[in-house]
Amino acid sequence: MNNKVILAVILIVAIASASFYIVYNEFYEHKQTSISYLSPLQTPVQTPVVSTDSASYYPITVIDDDGTLVIIKSAPKSIVSLAPSSTEILFAVGAGDQVVGVTDFCNYPYNFKAWVIAGNMSSIGGYWHPVVASIIAVNPDLVIAYGDGVSDDAAVELRELGYTVLVLNPKNTQDILNDISLIGKATGHSDEAAVTIDNIQVRINAVTDKVVGITDKPKVCYLTLGRYVACANSFISDCITLAGGINVFDDVAGQYPVVSDAAVVAKNPDVIISSTSVVSLSVRADWNNINAIKNNQVYRPSNGDIYERSGPRFIDVVEDIVHMLYPDLFM
Numbered sequence: 333m334n335n336k337v338i339l340a341v342i343l344i345v346a347i348a349s350a351s352f353y354i355v356y357n358e359f360y361e362h363k364q365t366s367i368s369y370l371s372p373l374q375t376p377v378q379t380p381v382v383s384t385d386s387a388s389y390y391p392i393t394v395i396d397d398d399g400t401l402v403i404i405k406s407a408p409k410s411i412v413s414l415a416p417s418s419t420e421i422l423f424a425v426g427a428g429d430q431v432v433g434v435t436d437f438c439n440y441p442y443n444f445k446a447w448v449i450a451g452n453m454s455s456i457g458g459y460w461h462p463v464v465a466s467i468i469a470v471n472p473d474l475v476i477a478y479g480d481g482v483s484d485d486a487a488v489e490l491r492e493l494g495y496t497v498l499v500l501n502p503k504n505t506q507d508i509l510n511d512i513s514l515i516g517k518a519t520g521h522s523d524e525a526a527v528t529i530d531n532i533q534v535r536i537n538a539v540t541d542k543v544v545g546i547t548d549k550p551k552v553c554y555l556t557l558g559r560y561v562a563c564a565n566s567f568i569s570d571c572i573t574l575a576g577g578i579n580v581f582d583d584v585a586g587q588y589p590v591v592s593d594a595a596v597v598a599k600n601p602d603v604i605i606s607s608t609s610v611v612s613l614s615v616r617a618d619w620n621n622i623n624a625i626k627n628n629q630v631y632r633p634s635n636g637d638i639y640e641r642s643g644p645r646f647i648d649v650v651e652d653i654v655h656m657l658y659p660d661l662f663m
Contacts, residue, residue: 397499417641
């Protein structure tokens with residue numbers, strides 16, 4: 333083989349190697365940028381993308397839980413929340429920086445009392461029937477009120493004064509998810525709201541997948557303030573169902589009506605979830621005959637707030653209840 337042939341062979345091999353190197357690196361870089369690997373324990377989370385062009389996003393029209401059509405003309409820079417659950421939604425969707433006023437009962441995800449003392453947040457006072465003057469003093473772009481007689485009277489008065497108000501009034505867990513989406517849209521955080529909903533749904537599925545095959549489900553009674561029970565139109569009833577239980581008062585309309593001792597005895601729940609101690613319950617007439625009392629299946633939630641707020645932490649309630657009902661599933 334002469335030198336010319338050898339040189340030609342070397343040249344061909346060099347060109348082929350260079351071409352392979354270029355193609356491989358382009359393919360590898362594409363794979364690295366288009367695929368992320370998660371361990372089986374990781375939850376897939378989307379990266380929120382918020383449009384910086386608010387002028388093209390607003391004005392928008394939304395319908396709140398009271399059926400009122402609300403026009404939001406521009407991105408709200410100052411928001412007042414009239415309920416702890418609404419405050420939790422606002423911070424969950426990434427609108428926390430826009431919140432300038434909360435009630436004295438708002439305590440999650442931060443200690444807002446400390447913020448108020450430091451001058452970084454305004455308190456509008458009470459939760460029930462808030463004083464409109466204290467809200468006006470903050471001069472918010474958007475007010476998130478609550479229905480069912482809580483602050484809807486204030487909402488009417490504020491609207492008459494020209495303020496933009498959304499009223500939330502969720503009756504079940506799907507309504508809560510809808511409100512998360514509504515608040516995300518109203519505040520310019522639709523993408524973050526979608527991520528929040530997706531992550532909640534992942535956790536719901538993790539619970540329902542565990543209890544899906546259980547046929548002998550315990551009968552559950554949720555009792556609050558000693559006399560009020562969770563009925564069909566309450567998110568707590570949904571939480572009991574998702575956790576694999578049967579709400580004994582799911583055949584009663586309303587959210588949290590007062591019921592008699594005899595009504596609870598007649599329902600004979602297997603499990604009672606209550607802020608009242610088992611000793612206090614057992615002294616009631618005939619309550620010692622209730623299965624939950626006899627079998628020591630009365631539970632006091634370690635965090636009562638999550639049972640009272642129709643916000644994004646309802647999934648914590650679902651997980652809390654499923655651990656009560658089926659501890660063996662989580663050994």
